[in-house]
Amino acid sequence: MSLSGKRVLLIVAGGIAAYKALELIRLLRRADCGVSCVLTENGGQFVTPLSLQALSESKVYTGLFSLTDESEMGHIQLSRAADLLVVAPATANLLAKMAGGLADDLASTVLLATDKPVLVAPAMNVRMWLHPATQANMATLERRGVHVVPPGEGAMACNEFGPGRLAEPPELLAAIESLLNPAPLPKPLAGRHALVTSGPTHEPIDPVRYLANRSSGRQGHAIAAALAELGARVTLVSGPVSVPDPAGVTVHRVETALEMLAACRAALPADVAVFAAAVADWRVDHAAAQKLKKLPGAAPPALTLLPNPDILASIAAPGPQRPRLVVGFAAETTDLMANARAKLARKNADWIVANDVSPETGIMGGAENVVHVITAAGIESWPRLAKDAVARRLASRIAETRSVQQFHGGDGAAAALEP
Numbered sequence: 001m002s003l004s005g006k007r008v009l010l011i012v013a014g015g016i017a018a019y020k021a022l023e024l025i026r027l028l029r030r031a032d033c034g035v036s037c038v039l040t041e042n043g044g045q046f047v048t049p050l051s052l053q054a055l056s057e058s059k060v061y062t063g064l065f066s067l068t069d070e071s072e073m074g075h076i077q078l079s080r081a082a083d084l085l086v087v088a089p090a091t092a093n094l095l096a097k098m099a100g101g102l103a104d105d106l107a108s109t110v111l112l113a114t115d116k117p118v119l120v121a122p123a124m125n126v127r128m129w130l131h132p133a134t135q136a137n138m139a140t141l142e143r144r145g146v147h148v149v150p151p152g153e154g155a156m157a158c159n160e161f162g163p164g165r166l167a168e169p170p171e172l173l174a175a176i177e178s179l180l181n182p183a184p185l186p187k188p189l190a191g192r193h194a195l196v197t198s199g200p201t202h203e204p205i206d207p208v209r210y211l212a213n214r215s216s217g218r219q220g221h222a223i224a225a226a227l228a229e230l231g232a233r234v235t236l237v238s239g240p241v242s243v244p245d246p247a248g249v250t251v252h253r254v255e256t257a258l259e260m261l262a263a264c265r266a267a268l269p270a271d272v273a274v275f276a277a278a279v280a281d282w283r284v285d286h287a288a289a290q291k292l293k294k295l296p297g298a299a300p301p302a303l304t305l306l307p308n309p310d311i312l313a314s315i316a317a318p319g320p321q322r323p324r325l326v327v328g329f330a331a332e333t334t335d336l337m338a339n340a341r342a343k344l345a346r347k348n349a350d351w352i353v354a355n356d357v358s359p360e361t362g363i364m365g366g367a368e369n370v371v372h373v374i375t376a377a378g379i380e381s382w383p384r385l386a387k388d389a390v391a392r393r394l395a396s397r398i399a400e401t402r403s404v405q406q407f408h409g410g411d412g413a414a415a416a417l418e419p
């Protein structure tokens with residue numbers, strides 16, 4: 001496979017396996033991949049800058065404060081000039097620094113400053129690898145999206161046996177190739193239109209105050225992105241959020257529940273609708289046109305609340321415009337399953353994605369989610385996953401659903417209920 005035009009920044013840390021980095025550079029150059037190297041101080045005990053430079057045919061970077069390096073290419077630029085950062089061998093120490101966000105040398109600084117994908121190939125003594133500290137660091141890094149080529153098993157330089165050997169260079173090359181030339185994703189949702197709601201709604205009290213909730217929009221936005229990745233045309237109706245718009249998605253920004261309902265109706269027909277927004281259940285009757293003032297001696301204003309329309313229930317109501325698959329969320333702090341099942345029936349949804357949003361779970365506004373997918377056929381509980389991963393799983397479940405696969409157009413027939 002050709003890696004022409006691609007560039008890898010190879011970080012070589014201190015370990016007996018550093019010699020394998022030389023062979024990896026040779027394989028990368030043979031695949032026409034540009035290689036720059038960062039050699040840590042400890043790495044320099046095992047291989048020399050000169051051998052890395054000769055094989056990579058590029059300058060080797062060693063020190064954070066080298067003036068020449070800084071004038072030619074600062075560490076920030078160095079961290080972003082490559083398509084992929086590869087750490088091979090990755091020592092327990094460097095992995096711990098990455099997990100902890102430390103930046104006390106060029107390698108760790110570049111890894112903290114990069115906006116490019118990172119692949120690590122750990123190599124260390126078996127006990128160091130199996131130590132709970134190293135395993136916890138690896139779990140943290142993987143959760144953040146760092147790619148890993150795990151160490152192999154075998155006799156080690158330290159006369160012990162077990163996992164810890166650096167993967168062989170051809171295996172590292174294959175991992176690099178699949179990251180730099182990923183196989184095109186299948187597009188099972190091509191030709192389908194998906195409607196997604198996300199974020200909170202803001203219900204005005206007066207021009208400067210509003211009722212809201214802690215929803216960040218992360219989960220809904222990730223679902224919109226995942227559906228688009230599978231080829232769907234996606235309309236995302238979003239309340240006020242600070243997360244960026246997902247790529248390749250049409251975004252309608254709204255403030256209130258009434259605006260969200262109007263935008264959803266305007267987006268129909270849709271084949272699939274996912275209601276991930278945390279819609280405010282109530283709005284203030286007669287929001288003040290001017291800022292409410294505190295008058296000396298006067299009682300605080302009494303707010304009269306009106307119920308907001310239920311957007312999910314109104315779009316899921318039987319009729320010619322009903323999407324074939326309607327997925328709701330249930331954010332609960334008590335009786336998760338019972339409440340979620342009741343919402344499935346009450347709102348005429350096909351699936352409910354239930355999650356416990358009690359403050360101690362850290363889910364509301366956080367980066368991870370623990371969900372249970374409830375359908376007429378049963379309940380599927382998923383492990384704690386990054387919200388992106390929940391979104392990708394949900395999108396592929398949607399793509400596998402018969403009603404979505406078979407449907408073209410809108411005849412209002414009941415949706416299939418299998419997950």
Ligand code: CTP
Pocket residue numbers: 197257275276277278279280281308309310311312313327328329330331332343
């Ligand atoms: N929902 C909606 N419109 C509303 C309220 C909720 O579309 N006015 C949707 C949410 O997007 C979610 C589902 O309904 O998909 C359940 O929302 P949730 O906040 O869990 O429940 P509520 O219906 O608000 O009920 P309660 O507050 O009693 O839990």
